[in-house]
Amino acid sequence: MQVxxxxxxxxxGSTRVLSGxxxxxxxxxxxxxxxxxxxxxxxxxRIIAGLEFAEHGKVLxxxxxxxxREARDRQVGFVFQHYALFRHMTVHDNVxxxxxxxxxxxxxxxxxxxRRVGELxxxxxxxxxxxxxxxxxxxxxxxRVALARALAIEPRVLLLDEPFGALDARVRREMRSWLRDxxxxxxLTSILVTHDQDEALELADRVAVMEQGQVxxxxxxxxxxxxPATPAVYDFLGGANRLAVRVSxxxxxxxxxxxxxxxxxxDAAAHLHVRSHDIQLLAADAAEGLQAQVxxxxxxxxxxxxxxRLAEGSTVEVDQPRWAQSGQLLAAGDAVxxxxxxxxxxxxVAGSHHGITG
Amino acid sequence: MSRPNGALTESAWVRRLLIGIALAFFAxxxxxxxxVVFAEALTKGIAPYFEAMQEPDAIAALKLxxxxxxxxxxxxxxxxxxxxxAIAKFRFAGRSLLLALIDLPFAVSPVIAGLVxxxxxxxxxxxxxxxxxxxxxxxxxxxGMVLATxxxxxxxxxxxxxxxMEQQGNDEEHAARLLGANGLQIFLRVTLPNIKWALxxxxxxxxxxxLGEFGAVSVVSGHIRGQTNTLPLQVEILYNEYQFQAxxxxxxxxxxxxxxxxxxxxxxxxxxxxxxxxx
Numbered sequence: 327m328q329v330x331x332x333x334x335x336x337x338x339g340s341t342r343v344l345s346g347x348x349x350x351x352x353x354x355x356x357x358x359x360x361x362x363x364x365x366x367x368x369x370x371x372r373i374i375a376g377l378e379f380a381e382h383g384k385v386l387x388x389x390x391x392x393x394x395r396e397a398r399d400r401q402v403g404f405v406f407q408h409y410a411l412f413r414h415m416t417v418h419d420n421v422x423x424x425x426x427x428x429x430x431x432x433x434x435x436x437x438x439x440x441r442r443v444g445e446l447x448x449x450x451x452x453x454x455x456x457x458x459x460x461x462x463x464x465x466x467x468x469x470r471v472a473l474a475r476a477l478a479i480e481p482r483v484l485l486l487d488e489p490f491g492a493l494d495a496r497v498r499r500e501m502r503s504w505l506r507d508x509x510x511x512x513x514l515t516s517i518l519v520t521h522d523q524d525e526a527l528e529l530a531d532r533v534a535v536m537e538q539g540q541v542x543x544x545x546x547x548x549x550x551x552x553x554p555a556t557p558a559v560y561d562f563l564g565g566a567n568r569l570a571v572r573v574s575x576x577x578x579x580x581x582x583x584x585x586x587x588x589x590x591x592x593d594a595a596a597h598l599h600v601r602s603h604d605i606q607l608l609a610a611d612a613a614e615g616l617q618a619q620v621x622x623x624x625x626x627x628x629x630x631x632x633x634x635r636l637a638e639g640s641t642v643e644v645d646q647p648r649w650a651q652s653g654q655l656l657a658a659g660d661a662v663x664x665x666x667x668x669x670x671x672x673x674x675v676a677g678s679h680h681g682i683t684g
Numbered sequence: 685m686s687r688p689n690g691a692l693t694e695s696a697w698v699r700r701l702l703i704g705i706a707l708a709f710f711a712x713x714x715x716x717x718x719x720v721v722f723a724e725a726l727t728k729g730i731a732p733y734f735e736a737m738q739e740p741d742a743i744a745a746l747k748l749x750x751x752x753x754x755x756x757x758x759x760x761x762x763x764x765x766x767x768x769x770a771i772a773k774f775r776f777a778g779r780s781l782l783l784a785l786i787d788l789p790f791a792v793s794p795v796i797a798g799l800v801x802x803x804x805x806x807x808x809x810x811x812x813x814x815x816x817x818x819x820x821x822x823x824x825x826x827x828g829m830v831l832a833t834x835x836x837x838x839x840x841x842x843x844x845x846x847x848x849m850e851q852q853g854n855d856e857e858h859a860a861r862l863l864g865a866n867g868l869q870i871f872l873r874v875t876l877p878n879i880k881w882a883l884x885x886x887x888x889x890x891x892x893x894x895l896g897e898f899g900a901v902s903v904v905s906g907h908i909r910g911q912t913n914t915l916p917l918q919v920e921i922l923y924n925e926y927q928f929q930a931x932x933x934x935x936x937x938x939x940x941x942x943x944x945x946x947x948x949x950x951x952x953x954x955x956x957x958x959x960x961x962x963x
Binding site: 375376377397398399400401402403404406408410411412413414423424427428472475476478479 | 856859860861862863864865866869874878
């Protein structure tokens, strides 16, 4: 099923939690709502489910406005962060709940329900767990039961509210790739709420980056990551350095050094965003690059983290991957040169420019 | 020498002393009175004991007490459940006021509670003339006693349920709704099973208090023997008439109910603890 959100807005009292939301999730697509807490992403998900109501705008299921359809009639599968399993029911009864409460005319026969529950538990790799109670399961198992329960009613769309938020890091990674495969297999339109950028980028076909009740950018993960639409998106997606620069005749100036040349740009003060792993460290006697001094070096296995001070005074963080390290690690006080491999320039007038040097 | 619980083993004497004080207190102030009740009731032997209990007035008092409990407990369980549901699951204007009001019966002296009903519903009271016109007798009659008991025992169920329901949150109800359940199905299949032991526990405490309530009931009761006397009031009357043995015999009935309550409570607590543990 296709989900459409049109100019949606909502306030809690005088606080505006969502405004002007436009979103379209295609049939079978996996969409992630990514943003910090308080960005309105969970509220948006609950509005789609029918647990909350918007003041403005529309929610469309296959083009049909669902404003007048109650949550129980929307046929959505919802997975909660804290599982929300029925604690006094067995795994079997949890999964069967959505079928057992149907009116007699629509309820499948008992044997049919049992068969469906068995199939679903097999799908979530929990065959044989029918008789257990939720408090006898691990976090990952509980969340898989919750997923099976949501799938039992054959939902038109699957909504996941921080489904892995309460799990530990290792289980979370396992669940992530498993969920990805399952969603593909079922070809079920899905919307995931998360504050974890890795989760969003890895799982979703398209990512909506949200902040302060607005969608800042909605695009495929590569675009969102490589071409952030706003400084806020840059800030949110992976440890970016933010440096004050000047744009003059198409040249981007950091202090007096030309960092990059842009094709077309007006003269203005601007900010340059560059991620810590998009900076290459060069030898101090290299012919090019920005001069800098090491303030602190922290060895970290896969990469070494450097805090550096540029010649013009601002500080920069750099992560140097292990393969790029040769010989001795740099130490505090050492001189070094930097090359910015990928960056974005945002100015009040200039708009956004993305550059790749070298 | 190894001392695994160094801090604790060192104060063995302090420990014994504290336990001793607690036990002595328990014996003197809780156990002894219970023993005295039964001892006094049996001073003249078994036969007079049962005779005193079979006294028509005593039986009438027992029946009235049980009738009041039978009316009060279901009503307060239902109202307490509604109040707890509203407070724990919804945010609305006046919520904190309602929360404070629920505790009012515990804060107000039961005698005052009884007096309020007399002033409100008695013949000189606000609604008195109206009630007299319709020939409805509430004060100094059974309806007044039921009302006073309702007031005094209202908080038990709500107070038991509110913290539990708040802790459990709304997620399960929301999950049920999204799976297609209607309001009644959500209540019967999700909400109620999650709180049933706490509800029974609250109802039990409510019943115990309703059976033993003296102050409020005394004010609104007409003290008419065989008609508007509950067990505690009957005990008082007998005692004031120097019929000590009979007074204690009736009192022993109350004590017996208390012991039964205690046993059921212990049983419920075990199930209740498991309910709290499920999360």
